[in-house]
Amino acid sequence: MYYGTYLQLDKIIESQYPVSFEPGNEPAHDEMLFIIIHQAYELWFKQILFELNYCETVFKKEPINDNSEDLNLVRHRFKRVIKILELLNQQVNVLDTMTPMDFLAFRNLLTPSSGFQSKQFRLIEAKLGLDINKRHQKDYYKRTNDGGFTQKDYAHINETEDSKNILQLVNTWLERMPFFDANYWGAAQLVDPIHHPFWEAYTTIYIEGLSDREKAKAADFKAVFFEQFSEDMTEEYKATLVTSFSPTAMRAALFIMLYRDFPVFQTSYQILDALIEIDHLMSNWRHKHLIMVRRMIGMRVGTGNTSGAGYLEGALNKHFVYKDLSGLSTYLIERRKLPKLPDSLIQYLGFNL
Ligand code: HEM
Numbered sequence: 087m088y089y090g091t092y093l094q095l096d097k098i099i100e101s102q103y104p105v106s107f108e109p110g111n112e113p114a115h116d117e118m119l120f121i122i123i124h125q126a127y128e129l130w131f132k133q134i135l136f137e138l139n140y141c142e143t144v145f146k147k148e149p150i151n152d153n154s155e156d157l158n159l160v161r162h163r164f165k166r167v168i169k170i171l172e173l174l175n176q177q178v179n180v181l182d183t184m185t186p187m188d189f190l191a192f193r194n195l196l197t198p199s200s201g202f203q204s205k206q207f208r209l210i211e212a213k214l215g216l217d218i219n220k221r222h223q224k225d226y227y228k229r230t231n232d233g234g235f236t237q238k239d240y241a242h243i244n245e246t247e248d249s250k251n252i253l254q255l256v257n258t259w260l261e262r263m264p265f266f267d268a269n270y271w272g273a274a275q276l277v278d279p280i281h282h283p284f285w286e287a288y289t290t291i292y293i294e295g296l297s298d299r300e301k302a303k304a305a306d307f308k309a310v311f312f313e314q315f316s317e318d319m320t321e322e323y324k325a326t327l328v329t330s331f332s333p334t335a336m337r338a339a340l341f342i343m344l345y346r347d348f349p350v351f352q353t354s355y356q357i358l359d360a361l362i363e364i365d366h367l368m369s370n371w372r373h374k375h376l377i378m379v380r381r382m383i384g385m386r387v388g389t390g391n392t393s394g395a396g397y398l399e400g401a402l403n404k405h406f407v408y409k410d411l412s413g414l415s416t417y418l419i420e421r422r423k424l425p426k427l428p429d430s431l432i433q434y435l436g437f438n439l
Contacts (some may be wrong), residue, residue, distance in 0.1 A: 101125070106192040114191035116184045123181050124201070130170050131206035137163040138213045138252065145255035149262065157353045164360035171367035178374040186382050193389065198233040200390025201375075202226070205239040212246045214364065215253025215330070215407045222400035226392055233391030253330060253407060256361070260335035263342075263354075270431040279337065280312040287425040295419055307417055311337050329410040340414050344424060348435040358411055365408040372402040 090096065102125070104117035140163055144156045201207070208227070218224055230240050264270075266282055279285055293304045308314040309327040319327075329336055339358060346355040376398040379388075388394040427435070 098125075104192070105195040111195065112191070114188070116188040117192045119181070119184060120189075120192070123177060126177065127174060128204065128206055130174055131204070131210060134167050134170055134210055135206060135213070137167050138210065142213065142250075142252060142255065145252065145259055146250070150259060152350075157357065161353050161356045161360065164357060164364065168360060168363050168367060171364065171371065175367060175370050175374055178371070178378055182378055182381075184382075186384075189382050193383075197389045198391055200233060200388055200392075202233065202388065202390035202392060203235055203239070205235065205243060208243045209246050211368075211405070211407075212243060213251055214361075214368075215251040216405055217330070218247055220404065222404040223392070223397055226397070229391075233389075252361075256357075257331050257335045260338040260342075261332060263338040264434075265338065265341050265431065270428050270434070279334075280308070280314065284425060284427075285311070285337070288419070291419050291423050291425070292417065295423070303416065310417070311340070330407075331410050336410065336414075339411060340417055343414050343418065345427070345435065348432075350435050361408045362412045365406055365412070369402065369406065372398065372405065376402055 102118060102121045104114065104121060106112060106114040106117050141160045144150060144160050147156070150156055212218075218227060221227060226234075227243075228240075229235070230237055234240070235243065266279070266284060271283055280289075289304075289307065292307060296303055305316045305319070306327055309316075309319070309324070310329060311333050313333050315324050315327070331339065342351050342354050342358060345351055376395060379398060380395045383394060385396075386394055388397070392398075
């Protein structure tokens with residue numbers, strides 16, 4: 087085995103063709119950096135997709151074996167995605183060494199191509215669970231004309247968007263968590279979730295802990311976790327309380343957040359926390375990219391035919407996938423006030439099966 091052969095370096099190192107270096111054009115020094123940085127991003131996107139695909143495969147197992155190494159590997163691989171995203175955030179600083187005038191020297195030669203057409207970036211978003219209908223300016227994504235995707239890439243993205251994403255798979259995984267089962271709480275307690283002894287106790291403690299200015303959160307709590315909407319809520323307000331996870335999954339996620347110190351919850355908690363972190367790092371990247379774009383092209387339209395910085399700002403504000411998980415903090419209570427759990431459940435939660 088030879089280093090260069092193994093890594094196919096002939097292909098990779100010979101794959102930079104600055105258009106400005108072509109005969110008839112004025113060579114623009116920084117175009118090389120521009121190409122290499124995009125290629126480096128795409129290589130890391132490939133690795134992220136590889137890790138997400140693995141996680142997807144585990145969550146697709148019916149059922150997932152909680153006592154196998156599967157979930158621990160998911161946790162580990164999500165953490166790897168986090169480290170890569172941290173690196174990708176740093177990488178913006180390297181591109182920032184290119185000045186707006188350096189960019190202008192070759193920018194027009196790129197039209198109508200743009201990072202917007204990164205198929206892998208779209209696949210990452212789709213796999214994480216960004217819903218096409220919740221996208222900012224969703225029609226931009228459906229273009230196969232100038233600045234949009236090729237028919238082939240578009241079909242690939244659609245196919246991924248139509249298959250189960252990680253958010254949906256995690257939802258199913260959370261829904262089957264057995265914490266509120268009758269065998270821990272007594273068969274007579276198999277009732278409507280809002281009247282389950284745990285949730286009755288929790289709701290009272292939560293509401294008692296709200297300050298006067300926060301009293302309205304009591305109604306939000308019932309809407310988010312039990313789909314019970316107050317009559318005085320407008321349709322518009324109700325819509326803000328509909329989560330991308332089902333109420334059953336939201337209850338399980340909140341329970342995991344609350345009792346995360348129990349050993350069996352560690353992996354589950356870290357998986358949820360990793361998803362929140364991935365969402366934050368994607369958002370950090372969008373922000374860094376937006377600031378860089380503003381500096382580079384001001385308020386000009388993008389080469390990909392969007393409004394440019396305006397579009398990117400909308401995407402930054404809207405493209406959160408796991409905000410319902412980070413939003414769980416709204417509904418936490420102080421640790422010392424946590425309801426005591428039945429002994430049989432504690433046994434289950436303590437590796438003492
Ligand atoms: C000089 C540097 C850059 C400029 C001026 C720039 C500009 C833009 C603009 C204006 C858009 C909006 C779409 C359009 O109309 O073109 C966009 C989107 C995008 N760019 Fe860049 N970009 C730069 C570097 C990069 C790099 C290094 C990457 C890394 C892959 C990248 C990835 C993306 C992605 C993924 C989008 C879509 C974002 C979304 O939909 O949320 N860009 N870029």
